[in-house]
Amino acid sequence: MASMKTYIAESFDELVNKVTWPSWGELQESSVLVLVASLMISLTVFAMDFVFGVNDPGRFWDGLLGFLYRNVL
Secondary structure, three states: OHHHHHHHHHHHHHHHHHOOOOOHHHHHHHHHHHHHHHHHHHHHHHHHHHHHOOOOOOOOOOHHHHHHHHHOO
């Protein structure tokens, strides 16, 4: 039990005295960067799904591959 108490005390000491925490401005900047990157990735995946027709059958758009299969091939 003493080793567990020592572990918790050393962990607390490390978190309080040795870890460099980001400032509020750095935290906001990183959050905005993550938000923008997530939006860009989600829009890219949405565009790829829409273009290639990965959606429910019978919808208004079957995608580029569905269009090619129905009209060209």
